[in-house]
Amino acid sequence: MCGIIACRTREPAIGYLLTALGRLEYRGYDSVGVAVRTTGGDIARLRTVGRIGTLEHRFRQWAGPVLDGAGIGHTRWATHGPVTEANAHPHNDCPGRISVVHNGTIENADRLRDVLRAQGHRFTSTVDSEVLSHLIEDASQTTPDLCEAVRQALDAVEGSWALAVLERGSGRIVVAADGSPLIVAHTARGDFAASDIAAIADWVEEFQVLDDGEVIDLSAAHRSVDEDRPSPTMVRCIWHSADTDLNGYADHMAKEIDEQPAVAARVIDELGGGVADGSLWTGLGLDRFDRLQVIACGTSLNAGMVIGNTLHQLAGLPVTRCVASEAGMDVPEPGTLCLAISQSGETADVLNAVSARVAERCPILAVTNSSHSTLARRADGVVSCSAGPEIGVAATKTFVCQIIAGVAVTVSALAATGRISRSHAAALVDDLRRLPDQLAAAATVAKSVVPPLADEFLEATGFIFISRGAGLPYAAEGALKLKELTYRWAEHYPAGELKHGPLALVGDGTPVVVVDNGDPRLATNIAEVQARGGRIVRIGSIGSSVPVIDDALGPWGPIQSAVAVQVLARTTALALGRDVDKPRNLAKSVTVQ
Structure with a gap:
């Protein structure tokens, strides 16, 4: 910090x-x-x-x-x-x-x-x-x-x-x-x-x-x-x-949002060749694992859950989430691989959690943007997310790069251990290679349709983000970005949980952002919100408020929605007069507990 x-x-x-x-x-x-x-x-x-x-x-x-x-x-x-x-x-x-x-x-x-x-x-x-x-x-x-x-x-x-x-x-x-x-x-x-x-x-x-x-x-x-x-x-x-120059951009966040297609392509080029044959995994020297525990904070935790969801969907392996600052609350089971994620590699909560896992003899795989960081030196294996310098305090391109790097290494592990076929792994790599173009298209659409929506919400005191299944980590990231940059409360919930309490927050005009991953049950949840006067903003496929998501989603879910929620948070924050690169009370590298 x-x-x-x-x-x-x-x-x-x-x-x-x-x-x-x-x-x-x-x-x-x-x-x-x-x-x-x-x-x-x-x-x-x-x-x-x-x-x-x-x-x-x-x-x-x-x-x-x-x-x-x-x-x-x-x-x-x-x-x-x-x-x-x-x-x-x-x-x-x-x-x-x-x-x-x-x-x-x-x-x-x-x-x-x-x-x-x-x-x-x-x-x-x-x-x-x-x-x-x-x-x-x-x-x-x-x-x-x-x-x-x-x-x-x-x-x-x-x-x-x-x-x-x-x-x-x-x-x-x-x-x-x-x-x-x-x-x-x-x-x-x-x-x-x-x-x-x-x-x-x-x-x-x-x-x-x-x-x-x-x-x-x-x-x-x-x-x-x-x-x-x-x-x-x-x-x-x-x-x-x-x-780290602005190169004509108004702020670093705008620049880093636009850099996402290029950095995504770079990560895929660096790692993609070792996925289908399992060599990316075997080169790390780690043992076969039977379950995964994600250890991270904030945006990195959301990225970790996308990676975990991908692993679970492809191979049925159990995945648990550990909020790094609460790492002492659970003990990993035998056969667990601990996936520690930190943009800087210096996040104190993550390092403390990793130290505890080392004492418990759990193998540690690190995903970080700094290959010489403390986390990288302490881990048993390291994969770089290769996002390059990220100056904006609120993470953007590192989120996308962490997902791609984490998915690449876990798919490689599944191919290396025979849990999925090499042909299936190769098809997934082909899907990953389409992400840069998908992210670029999402940015173009979001920058066109989001500003008028953001203008509607300048008087809103809070926001709700909902989704289901593979979309949930993206809803969590959307809520985090909005609260970081606008200083308005924003919470995310599984859409099915609305009726168990959060619907009390919905009144006339309450903005409810839906990350639509294609789950048909979302229609009922949207109707529940509309019946109570909530204002739905649907990030989904063609016909949505923000049509940025392809109908055919990979096992990592609606990653294009990440661009839309980033644009929404930045646009709203700027309209409120916030400094989007240096939000109050926050720091880029959180080296205190």
Whole structure:
């Protein structure tokens, strides 16, 4: 959620820091700050509540000492403590000798703060992260080496962290990670560390992902303090800032909706060749499974249920859903494959659930958009959904790509284990290859017919989404998108459940969105709504309010409806004056529990 950037560069660091922080905006944040070494060896610290543009304006007016090439920066998404400048990072120790930026959660922060205060330390914020600066200050009393001081300080910490520490005078920067992502790159421009490759992609060709427990001196980015560790694995950088440009679009969400046909085609091209012969599955080295448990949150959970429904329809295997934040509520049965899905691969709830499943000896298959993420490193097998950079906080193209990648690998597993024939698997791949054109056609129709419908609902206080069977995850995704972007309540229900309570919500003009997967029973449910004055918007085949769905559906259900509900949410939100790329209170990568 929060973003970290640290650099030691040959040119002034501030230019790199501000650019990198701007590229981290998409993750969501409510305050921002930097600490930069001056040519005289002091540390200049500037923090602000609000957008990065305010911080940039302050530096344009900077009349202080000349700044040099060492600095750290941070975008904060508030968890511990309100949104104030005092709570913004970086945080200093008492004498101002070091500055610290931190992502993660210090679980024993209250106890540590009490101990440190009793020792005379003065705290200036209410955030958990500030205890780190004072712990490092204490450790520095017994060791002059900053790396060793950081390591000693972290011995007292319980929780997760990715952090960067800047030292006054020397300008040394030490970075460390445990349970929160951090990457390091050594380049001709200088040395960089960041929580997200998007921050530094234009300046690096390859990077190292820090392992849990690593502490590294950034001026020697290729060498770990722990010399017993093996040489780091380097990852080739394939992201570029041009991938995140608007390219003439009004917002990233519009761009990413339109990118769905192309990214769907890419995923199918990458994975499709290994489906019918089972090689995509066998190449993962996973054992045969008899049941599937989907572990995910939000949009990824909805994608997981589409994948699970596909598996169940094709092979009759039992599928269960685990909301990752509630993973402790159930124990998988023997023979279960756990399918963990996370766009970023850093979702804390998913990682915690995966850790519990590893302890229970359940094999983990990850579907993620980041092949070097924590989830990818912890899983037994990984399939990339290859959506490319997604800047809008509300997922669009990653939803579609997760479905395609997950369906591809599960169909491959069924073919490899003889549960479906290779000819059947090949026919399913042919159906997948038709999806890009279907998605493109759906976008064209939706952008034409949805705006007038959205105009009808600007005064509506809430929405209901209904469907049956394979359509239900798409109804769930539609409700999620609408509430994320419009800040109006929106709920989804199995259509047959309306009469068991939700019909009480329906009055004159209540918008009820029907994702029509062709189930004939929907006609009765629609009539129930209309009899009570509800306004039906039917996303279905020709003759529907939003005719985007083909009559012949694959086992993954009405995936074209995803485009329609995305357009509906975006159009309504824009009409209400919402920021569709950065909805309030939300972040792109949710790294807190």
